[in-house]
Amino acid sequence: METFKVGALAALRAEGYRLTQQRGVLIDLIGQSADHLNADDLYRLARARDGRISLSTVYRTLSLLKRHKLVAEIHLSEEHHHYEPVTGDAHYHLVCRQCGGVEEFGAQVIETLSDALRRDYGFTINNVELDVTGTCRSCTV
């Protein structure tokens, strides 16, 4: 199961971008991350692993990866952004109020939604950002 889209990193290099020490570490961390990291998380993790990185570089790398659709920026109702690797499978988030855990669910449920919006509103969908807050199974008494 790959985390990043196949061939995407190669494409970056083909476009003339350099694969620096720092980018390597960041791409690694994002790819392995189970949960959704913010810029500061990444900064800390990268710094712990290597030590030679600045927060600016984290932001600049995230911006580069975003532009190339390698990471997605998600908005979980907090004051800062979170990031996750783009895998090609659309998915959405369930945030539990009790434990703070973030589960993901798949795209099939969105298809009905897309159809309805096209039919009823004439709206062509590019992107769906859907975050559901509630209580997850484990926290339900």
Place this chain on the structure above:
Amino acid sequence: METFKVGALAALRAEGYRLTQQRGVLIDLIGQSADHLNADDLYRLARARDGRISLSTVYRTLSLLKRHKLVAEIHLSEEHHHYEPVTGDAHYHLVCRQCGGVEEFGAQVIETLSDALRRDYGFTINNVELDVTGTCRSCTV
């Protein structure tokens, strides 16, 4: 068609909050707003109408109204927040990439989603934040 929840303002006063000049103007503006205002929009509008208000007061008032569920904070993938009056009818946003317009759609389409999430993931929903980006009918060639 009321904009704010009935009795909610009275409840605020009953709790000992004062209905100041500034709060009056802000509540008025939010209630009448057709589109989703951010703090700075509100500041400008209030200032134009009255002149005696600061940005801090706008934020403090929004925070108060948020705490009392009189306004909802919405996250339209921008760097700042937007606000809208809480009416009791759940609704969601369609943001058009071409014209930037924001349409709303109703809750019926969400019910299916809620049912599926409860059934398949055992998740009890408190809040759904759903923002769809795409091309609206008028911008579709």
Place this chain on the structure above:
DNA sequence: TTATATGCAAAAGATTTGCAACGGA
């Protein structure tokens, strides 16, 4: 070698807060 990337520090934009003065009830 040489253009791209980095680190640092400063800037920018949104939001929050401390404090003295103000003004509803």
Place this chain on the structure above:
DNA sequence: TCCGTTGCAAATCTTTTGCATATAA
């Protein structure tokens, strides 16, 4: 009068940017 509220300015937090230096190719 009295305590909640306001305005102002300064602080905070996240993200961006300018510039001299470092480094991948």
